[in-house]
Amino acid sequence: MTRIAGALRSPVAFSVLAGVVIGALFLVGTGADPFAAYGAVLSGSLGADGIGSTLSTTTSVLGLALALAIPLRAGLINLGGDGQMVLGGMAAAVTGLYVPLPAPLAVVLALLAGMAAGAGYAALAALCENRFGVPLLVSSLLLSYPASSLASYLARYPLKEPGSSLPQTRQLPDGVALPAFGSSTVTAGLLLVVLAAAAYWFTDKRTAIGYEIRMTGLNSRFAAYAGVERKGLTLRLMATSGALAGLVGAIGVLSFPYRFLDGALTAPGYTWTGLTAALLAGAAPLGTVLASFFFAMLQVGGLSMERTTEVPRELTQVLQAIVIVFLAARLSLPRRWFRRSRQQREAV
Amino acid sequence: MFFDSDLLMSALRALTPILLAALGGAICERAGVFNIGLEGMMLMGCFTSVATSWFTGSPWLGVLAAALAAAAYSLILAVGAVTLRGDAVVLGVAMNLLAVGLTSFLLRTVFGVQGTFDDPSLAGLPLVGGFSPLAYVAWAAVGVAALMLSRHVWGLRLRGVGEAPEAAATLGVSPAKYQYAAVLVSGVLCGLAGAQLALGNVTLFSENMTAGRGWIAVVAVMLGRALPLGVLLAALLFGLAEAAGFRLQGLGLPQQATDAAPYVVTLGALFLTTARRRRRTRPAGAAS
Numbered sequence: 185m186t187r188i189a190g191a192l193r194s195p196v197a198f199s200v201l202a203g204v205v206i207g208a209l210f211l212v213g214t215g216a217d218p219f220a221a222y223g224a225v226l227s228g229s230l231g232a233d234g235i236g237s238t239l240s241t242t243t244s245v246l247g248l249a250l251a252l253a254i255p256l257r258a259g260l261i262n263l264g265g266d267g268q269m270v271l272g273g274m275a276a277a278v279t280g281l282y283v284p285l286p287a288p289l290a291v292v293l294a295l296l297a298g299m300a301a302g303a304g305y306a307a308l309a310a311l312c313e314n315r316f317g318v319p320l321l322v323s324s325l326l327l328s329y330p331a332s333s334l335a336s337y338l339a340r341y342p343l344k345e346p347g348s349s350l351p352q353t354r355q356l357p358d359g360v361a362l363p364a365f366g367s368s369t370v371t372a373g374l375l376l377v378v379l380a381a382a383a384y385w386f387t388d389k390r391t392a393i394g395y396e397i398r399m400t401g402l403n404s405r406f407a408a409y410a411g412v413e414r415k416g417l418t419l420r421l422m423a424t425s426g427a428l429a430g431l432v433g434a435i436g437v438l439s440f441p442y443r444f445l446d447g448a449l450t451a452p453g454y455t456w457t458g459l460t461a462a463l464l465a466g467a468a469p470l471g472t473v474l475a476s477f478f479f480a481m482l483q484v485g486g487l488s489m490e491r492t493t494e495v496p497r498e499l500t501q502v503l504q505a506i507v508i509v510f511l512a513a514r515l516s517l518p519r520r521w522f523r524r525s526r527q528q529r530e531a532v
Numbered sequence: 533m534f535f536d537s538d539l540l541m542s543a544l545r546a547l548t549p550i551l552l553a554a555l556g557g558a559i560c561e562r563a564g565v566f567n568i569g570l571e572g573m574m575l576m577g578c579f580t581s582v583a584t585s586w587f588t589g590s591p592w593l594g595v596l597a598a599a600l601a602a603a604a605y606s607l608i609l610a611v612g613a614v615t616l617r618g619d620a621v622v623l624g625v626a627m628n629l630l631a632v633g634l635t636s637f638l639l640r641t642v643f644g645v646q647g648t649f650d651d652p653s654l655a656g657l658p659l660v661g662g663f664s665p666l667a668y669v670a671w672a673a674v675g676v677a678a679l680m681l682s683r684h685v686w687g688l689r690l691r692g693v694g695e696a697p698e699a700a701a702t703l704g705v706s707p708a709k710y711q712y713a714a715v716l717v718s719g720v721l722c723g724l725a726g727a728q729l730a731l732g733n734v735t736l737f738s739e740n741m742t743a744g745r746g747w748i749a750v751v752a753v754m755l756g757r758a759l760p761l762g763v764l765l766a767a768l769l770f771g772l773a774e775a776a777g778f779r780l781q782g783l784g785l786p787q788q789a790t791d792a793a794p795y796v797v798t799l800g801a802l803f804l805t806t807a808r809r810r811r812r813t814r815p816a817g818a819a820s
Contacts, residue, residue, distance in 0.1 A: 214641050261621065317806040318799070321568075321621070322751055326799045329744060330792035337788035456629055463622055496640035501633030505626050512622035513612035 195511055196464060196471075203507035207499060216495045225500070228488025229481040236368040238477075238484045240439070241452075243374045245483070246476035247432035248458030250380055253467040254428070255320075255421045257388065258400040262422060264324030265429045265455035267331030268305050272298035272430025274335045276437045277444035278343070280356040287359030294360070295376075295434045302430020303423040305331060310422035314415045320422070332450065339446040351446035362438045373435035378473075380428060385469035397421070401467075429455075453501075457483065460504050464511060479504060539775050541662060547771030548667045548732065549574065552725035553749035554756070554763045555673050556718030561758040562681060563714035564694035564707075568624035569609050570722055571746020572631030577602040577726020579635040582649065582737040583642060591655045591731050595666070599723035605631070606719025614711045628746070636739045648738035656735035657728075664732035666724055673721065678760040690714060722746075744795070751798050755805055766801070773797035 208218035229238045248265050255262050276298035280290055305327065312323035340351045362371040388394040400407040400417060408414055436449050457479050464478075465471030482504065486497035553570045560567035577598035585594030608627055613620040636646075643649045657664045680687035690710050692700040697707040729745070730737050748770055755769075756762025777790030 210637075261625075263625075312799075312803070316803045318802050319754075322747075322754070322802070323799065325744075325747055326751065326795045326802075329795040333788040333792035337786055340788070341786065459625065460629065463625075496637055498633050498637040498640060502630065502637055505630030505633050508626035509608060509612070509623065509630060512626050513608075513616045513618035 196466075199464070199507045199510035202510045203503045206506050207503045210499060210502065211495060214495065216493050221489050221493045221495050221499075224489040224492045225482065225485030227485075228492075229485035234484055234488060236370055238480050239374055240369045240371070241480040241484055242477050243371070243377050243435060244432050244452070244454045245457050245461060245480045246381060246473060247373075247377045247428055247435070248454045249461040249465075249472050249476045250377070250384055250458075251425045251428035251432070252455075252459045253462035253465065253469075253472045254384060254397075255418075255425045256401070256462050256467040258397045258417060258421055259404060260418060260421060261321045262306065262309070262324050262425050263321055263455075263459070264306060264309055264328040264331075264426075265458060266450050267328030268302040268426040268429035269433040269436075269449055269455065270335045271305050271331050271433070272302035273433030273437045273444055273449050274338060275301035275430070276434035277353050277356070280360045280438065281343075281354060287357065290357075290360045291362065291438060294438060295431065298430040298434025298437070299427040300430070302433065303427035306422040306426020306429070307419055310419045314418060320418070324422075335444070336446045339444055343444075345443075352441075353444045356438070356442045360438070361442050362435065364439075369440060371435065371439045373439060376431065376435065380431070381469060381473050384472075388469050452483070457504065460508050463508055539772075539779060542778065543768065543771035543775040544667065545663065545733070545771075546774040547767040548664065548670050549725040549729045550745055550749050550752060550770050551670045551764060551767040552666070552673065552721045552728065553718075553746055554752035554767055555670075555677055555760060556721035556725075557749055557753040558756065558758040558760060558763050559677060559681075559690070559714045559721075560718045561753055562694045563690050563711045564697060565609070565613055565711050565715055566620045566624070567609060567715065567718055568621060568747075568750050569606070569627035570624075570718070570749045571742050571744070572624075572628035573602045573605055573719055573722035574726040574729065574742045574746050574749075575628075575631040575635055575740070576605045577723035578730035578741055579638060579726075579737055580723070581727035582654065582730050583638075585655050585731060586649075586651070589655055591657050594655075594731055595657070595724065595727040598727040599720045602723030602726060603716050603719035606715050606722070610712045610715040614708050614715070632740050635737075639737065639739065646739075648736055650736040650738075654735055656731045664728055666728040666732055669724060670728075674760045674764050681760065686710075725749075748794065748798055751802060755798075755801055769801055770794050770798060 204222070208222075211218040211221050228234045248269065251265055251268070252262055276294040279294040279297040283290055283293060285293060306324070309320060309324035309327050312318040312327075313320045336351070339353055343353045345352055345354045362373050364371045386394075388398065396407065396412045396417065399410070400412055400414070404414065432454065433449055437444050441448075458476070461475035461479050462472055464475040482500040486500035489495055489499070490497040553574055556573075557567050557570050580601035581591075581594035581598035583594075584597035585591045588594070605627070608630075609620065609623055612618040612623045639649060640646060657666065660668070681691060689700065689705045690713075692703075693705060693707040693710040700707055700710075725745075726742070729741065749767075752763050752766035752770065755766035756764070773794040773796075777793040780793075781787055781790045
């Protein structure tokens, strides 16, 4: 009993529960049956028809969640995921289209090019903070807009597929694609991202640099006193973060529809969902994986909820944000209430 | 001629929403609350103003409702950051996300459309002397905020709360009260900014229509060092970039280049001012 009560009082469980309850109130407010709607979310995301979609969404969400979690562990917020991802996708598309190599090598090179583009662009944001004192939060976000505009320009003019009415590049050559599992939309990209999560877990738990990162996040002045070089750490963390965001972009291009389509990478809002997942998990490696899967479930399940109950899928976005609002306020209200009532009891 | 009075006029029109939101951000900054939820509060203002104007037929009620709704929404930040001492950055990010989701959700449930709500009978704000009435409100607000912060006892106490909350508390000034007031004022200003965007600049609501303007406002607060006149100059810079972008688009530059212009200009200005400030604060004689 005490363990259940303890779990309920943890801020994460409380926030998720609060989100679900407030979401149910929204559903009742719009005249829908909350049980039917939540049931549709679960069956639509975990059922045989939905699980493949959930896993391929998890690939993108988890990749960006890791990209944001790694700097977040040191207290740095990278809001430029969109720009880094899009540049990564564009770099991968250009490599895949124009580098005359055998298909398997072209795939590897395209992935590396995507990671390099994302890493370089994120490092630029780190340099803005290190050299010019522009806060990372702001520099990374502001840099994201010109990157998206550049990629959009390239896809609409110089690299546009001739004769197509869509703002997209030509399709990658045959075989320049990530292998998929059977006939599903889940590609080897999922494995790459899970591998990245495992590497993050290992670094966080077992290595000195992981310890330095966590220490910087907990108390950056103490960490500086203990000899952690902040500027170098910021640069390395941002480069790693951008590389992961770029990887997600490259994976997106090397999966269906095997080309760079303007807006296709950013429209689903993976950057913000990833940030939400990283925040919910407090950037802890395993928690980030779980939270990413949870939000991918919500996103995919939202679509089937929309189909079966006519509740707009935007509800799931509201749910995500409510969870984080509660968590950010560290709404340990129950704990406070318990403490206060205990004090009152003892005072009597 | 490229720089003419037309360009200045359209710059002044473009800067109104940024200026209103940035003034709100500056007041919060002065009271010691970092407010990056400006974008979300603006978006709530956009939706509320359009919905109210549509149902009542009066854009003025739309403006009023937008101010009230955004102020109510800003309470999330006030309660979360001031009372519960949560992380203001995370709260602000979450509020921006919540606003996108909530307004898209309401757009679907109230109007039954996705993407954009646009109707010829939706009443927008009239123009007075070439500007929306809210533009005059914004300019007046700069003056009022500047005078309050530098002269009036409330403004001085607000700054005291922001700079040394403990000292203010010992003098009998309640930091929480002033911080709540600052956040609520920023909510009202962001609501007006949203109404200007949705009923002044255009007459429609579309998903995520603030498109980073709230973030530009956050940057304007930094650029202007949270001083009302500084914020005005920063917003003017953004307005000029946006107006020049439109002008260049007319001259054949692709839309993508002009879309990016305001963000690049803002970032450039941020570099220059912070770099200059740093050089000035660097100890004399230090090799550079």
